[in-house]
Each structure stands twice: as C-alpha cells, then as structure tokens.
Amino acid sequence: MKPFDYIAVETIAEACDVLAEHGADATVLAGGTDLLIEFRRTSAKLPKVVVDVSGVGELSGIVESNDAIVIKPLTTHSELMRSEALRKFAPLLVSATASIGSLQIRNRGTVGGNIMNAAACADTVPPLIALGATVTLQSKTGCREMELASLFLKPYQTKARPDELLTAIRFSKRPPNAHSAFIKLGRRNALFIARLSVAAMLETGEDGKIVDARIVPGAAFPIWRRATEAEQMLIGAKPTEKLFAAAGQKVSEAMIKETGRRWSTEYKEPVLAVLVRRALERCGLVAQVSKPAVSPTSKSAGHDHTPGISRFQRQAGLETRATIPAGSIKRETGRASSECAIATTINGRSHTLSIPANRTLLDLLRDDLGLAGTKCGCEIGECGACTVLLDGEPVNSCLVLASQIAGREVTTVEGLAQNAKLDPLQKSFLDHDAVHCGFCTPGMLISARALLDQNPHPNETEIRAAISGNLCRCTGYQQIIDAVEKAAPHCRSVASGVSPDVEDGILPSGMASDISRASELATTSPPGRMPSSTAGQRPAVT
Numbered sequence: 001m002k003p004f005d006y007i008a009v010e011t012i013a014e015a016c017d018v019l020a021e022h023g024a025d026a027t028v029l030a031g032g033t034d035l036l037i038e039f040r041r042t043s044a045k046l047p048k049v050v051v052d053v054s055g056v057g058e059l060s061g062i063v064e065s066n067d068a069i070v071i072k073p074l075t076t077h078s079e080l081m082r083s084e085a086l087r088k089f090a091p092l093l094v095s096a097t098a099s100i101g102s103l104q105i106r107n108r109g110t111v112g113g114n115i116m117n118a119a120a121c122a123d124t125v126p127p128l129i130a131l132g133a134t135v136t137l138q139s140k141t142g143c144r145e146m147e148l149a150s151l152f153l154k155p156y157q158t159k160a161r162p163d164e165l166l167t168a169i170r171f172s173k174r175p176p177n178a179h180s181a182f183i184k185l186g187r188r189n190a191l192f193i194a195r196l197s198v199a200a201m202l203e204t205g206e207d208g209k210i211v212d213a214r215i216v217p218g219a220a221f222p223i224w225r226r227a228t229e230a231e232q233m234l235i236g237a238k239p240t241e242k243l244f245a246a247a248g249q250k251v252s253e254a255m256i257k258e259t260g261r262r263w264s265t266e267y268k269e270p271v272l273a274v275l276v277r278r279a280l281e282r283c284g285l286v287a288q289v290s291k292p293a294v295s296p297t298s299k300s301a302g303h304d305h306t307p308g309i310s311r312f313q314r315q316a317g318l319e320t321r322a323t324i325p326a327g328s329i330k331r332e333t334g335r336a337s338s339e340c341a342i343a344t345t346i347n348g349r350s351h352t353l354s355i356p357a358n359r360t361l362l363d364l365l366r367d368d369l370g371l372a373g374t375k376c377g378c379e380i381g382e383c384g385a386c387t388v389l390l391d392g393e394p395v396n397s398c399l400v401l402a403s404q405i406a407g408r409e410v411t412t413v414e415g416l417a418q419n420a421k422l423d424p425l426q427k428s429f430l431d432h433d434a435v436h437c438g439f440c441t442p443g444m445l446i447s448a449r450a451l452l453d454q455n456p457h458p459n460e461t462e463i464r465a466a467i468s469g470n471l472c473r474c475t476g477y478q479q480i481i482d483a484v485e486k487a488a489p490h491c492r493s494v495a496s497g498v499s500p501d502v503e504d505g506i507l508p509s510g511m512a513s514d515i516s517r518a519s520e521l522a523t524t525s526p527p528g529r530m531p532s533s534t535a536g537q538r539p540a541v542t
Helices: 012-025 035-040 077-082 084-089 091-098 103-108 111-117 125-130 228-234 241-259 265-285 311-315 361-368 424-431 441-454 460-466 477-495 517-523
Strands: 005-008 026-029 049-052 062-064 068-071 134-139 142-147 152-154 165-172 178-185 196-204 210-218 339-346 349-356 387-390 393-396 409-411
Touching: 012 026, 012 049, 012 134, 012 165, 062 084, 068 084, 077 091, 077 103, 077 111, 084 091, 091 125, 091 178, 091 196, 103 393, 111 125, 111 165, 125 178, 125 196, 125 210, 178 265, 196 265, 210 228, 210 241, 210 265, 228 241, 241 265, 349 361, 361 387, 387 441, 393 441, 424 441, 424 477, 441 460, 441 477, 460 477
Parallel strands: 005 049, 026 049, 339 409
Antiparallel strands: 062 068, 068 165, 134 142, 134 165, 178 196, 196 210, 339 349, 387 393, 387 409
C-alpha cells in the first residue's frame, strides 16, 4: 500500500476542522472495508491525508424517537442487525444488512461508509430510499439536510463537498399497515455482491387496497431511484399476482429506457421483473415480516462481556491487567503524520508501538510482531484467512489499519492456547482431521471460537453461517463443521471453569505456551504470504 499521512479525530468538530483545512486532499476513513481495498489498487490515486473518524463517539448509535429513527453513520452492519427498533420499524433494512459480505465485513463495515462509497451495488441504499431517509451533511460552516435519493450524482460520486461529513441518517417510522421486503441476487450464498436487488414497501387501507407503494431497485439504474411508474400502477388497486407481475415488467422497461440495451440486458430484463414481483408478493401476501435472525457470532445486548477483558485473559488469570480505555491514546489533531504511536493489547499482552500510517493490522501481526499464524490470502476481505478477534468480534485484519487498534484488544490464533494446553476447539480440529493444508485453519478457528463464545449450543446451520466468511480451498467443510460441533461441550466446560479432558492436547515441551499446535501446523503449511518489502522494518516495541 502506498504511503499516506494519517489523522485520527475524536469529535465531529475536529473532523470538520481537518476536512476544511485539507479539502479534496483528504479522505474519511470509517470501517475501511471498501477504502483499504481501493488503496491497494495499483491504479488508485491515494489521498494525501486519511482522516480516521472511527473513534468519534458522536457518530455511532441508533436513536429512536416517537416518530422517527436516526442512525449515526459509524453504526456497523452488525449493530443494525441487532437493533430491536430497526427490526420493528425497518425490517427490510435489517434484511439488507444481513446479506452484506461476511460476518467479518459486517463487524467493521458501516452504514455511512456504504452510503458515501456510492457503489451501485450498495445494499443499504435501496431500503433506506424506500424508507424515505434523509441525510445530514456537516461542515465547519454549518449543516444541510437532503433526501438520500438526491445525494448521488453517479456511481462512486455524491453531492457532498470535500469539507462535509455525513453525520446522520433519518427516516420516519412506518405505520403498522406497511409491509416490506428486500431481495438480493448474487452468484453464491455468502460473500457476494448484488447483481440486482429490490427493496419494496406497500401500505394497504382498510378495504385491502394499496394506498402507498415504494419500489427501489439496486444495481439496475445509473443511480438509485424509486420506480415511480410501477408504483403508480399499484396505488388504488388490490394486491394480485397479476398486478405485481405487471409492475415488475414496468420496472424492467424503465431500466432499459434509462440504460439502453447492453450485453447484460438479456439477463437483467426478465430477472429484474421477477425480483420485483417476488418482493411485492412478500409484501402483499405476508401479514407481518418475520424477524431477521441475529448472526450467531454477533454480540447480543444481553451478553455479559467486560470491555477490554476477553475470555482468554480471564482464563489465564490476567483480568487484573491494566487495560487501555478506548480513546486514551491521544493523537495531535490538525497535523498529519506518516507515523502513528499506539498502545494496544494483543493476546493479553500490552504493546506500545510506533508504526507507519499505511500499515495494516495483518502486516503488523505478521511482519512486525512475528505472529505468522494469521495468514495473508486475498487482501480484499474475501477469504477470511486473516481473521482475528478485535474486542471479541471476528474481523479481517487485512482491512483494518494498525492505527485503528489503539486502546483495543486483539486475539490471534496464537492466543487461543492457555497454560500450555490447546483450546478444546483446536484439539477437536486435530481429532476430526479438520486442519487439511492448514492455510485457512487459523481463520476458521478464530471464527468458530467467536461463535462458541457467543452461542455455546450452535446447530449446524449456525456453524455454517459463522464460518461462511472463511474459505477452505481444500473444501473440507464437513470435517470443520463436525469439529466445531463436537468441541462445543468442552468449550462450555472451559467457560464454566470445569477443566475438560484435553490432557493429550498439552503442547510439546519447549514450545512457547501461547503458540497453539494448530498455529504450528498452519505455519508449516504453504507460506502465509509473499515476503513484503517492509518485512524487515520492525516497529518500536515495548
């Protein structure tokens, strides 16, 4: 990744000051799941300054009032999925976020980043437009509000000025007679980008006739918009399959009229019509939208989790270790720097580091700290080989800047073993031949460990969902699923303080106690990455 200067801000006012100073030379960093991929492109024109707003508390959260819901832009997709308010008043938005990428992506990606990136395939935009959302843009000189549908100029370009920051997304609560649906079409069941999508909402009157209709296709028009031609067909009519099919055909006709006929039209024309019909049928024929399921490895509001202290620290007797509160590492704002000083906790050990601004967490772990268990695969968040836990949640370390772990806790595969014993999950992987070539094993272990920490009784469907962001090139998924399922009772025993029978999982004599056998196997498999030009540059570590 090419070098750039970096500024971390802690308030909206600081962010606006920095954007006002640097203007078009600055780029805002939130979750980074899109931005860091773009930075790696050889043809990419990198900004001079990256403004990290991920630590701005004012930009996170969901606020519910009597008649409206306000979503702050740093709210992650996983947090959207867990929101009871959104489940009740915006279930189509929850359905859309549940389809985004993998769990690792949803734990980092933000709704604000999804909007401002303005990719034609963005999943949150169609449902938000259907909900009538507005956005607030703030600068040093003031705020302005506009309809979300009016924000976009073309793919990857919005009307936001270089000095403006997205600070809120707002929409009114829908009435009880409003039913909605979201459908997304892709090439596989997980980690897929929308080829087409449809967000639909219908309101019906006491006579059963449609009084309001909203249809917003995704990845169909140059920019998102409501399909008003089809909506007008529906208003005043009673829902029927024939009516919905005609509306779908109308949306397809509008797409062709606006985009013309291209190589993909032969496919998209009939498929879009069918997707619209199906979405409308789900709205019109289902009295109440079913509650979307929470990801099995997402933290629930009621989960007992002490900030800064992981299961691994408690198990190793490290709960009294001084932790680093988020935001305690102050960086001088208003002055860009190519170096960052951070304090963080990795596998229960405190580190103070001086690192280049363009260093990713993956590079830090492998090249600087020698934690080679975390593998470098695709570097675009697709394979999951680089998965680690960040404050207990699985993330792709290739899509996290190392500077963003300041004041936070990271757990890698090397941190799973405790007191010279394998974690029961690692032992189960060995017993069930779930290691294979070993390249995906560290990421699989981390994702599975996160699942079992949050859901001690997973079924096979939940296990498959938990590891859906981790690709096994040996295609040995069934052995992995079996290993996770069989490890669950032993992991519950560890969590309850009862030692499971894993004596034969003791690490060989002479091996460091915090290096797992699974990590050793993975390290002796094909190399974890190609040597980088900065591999020999070690940071200052204390």
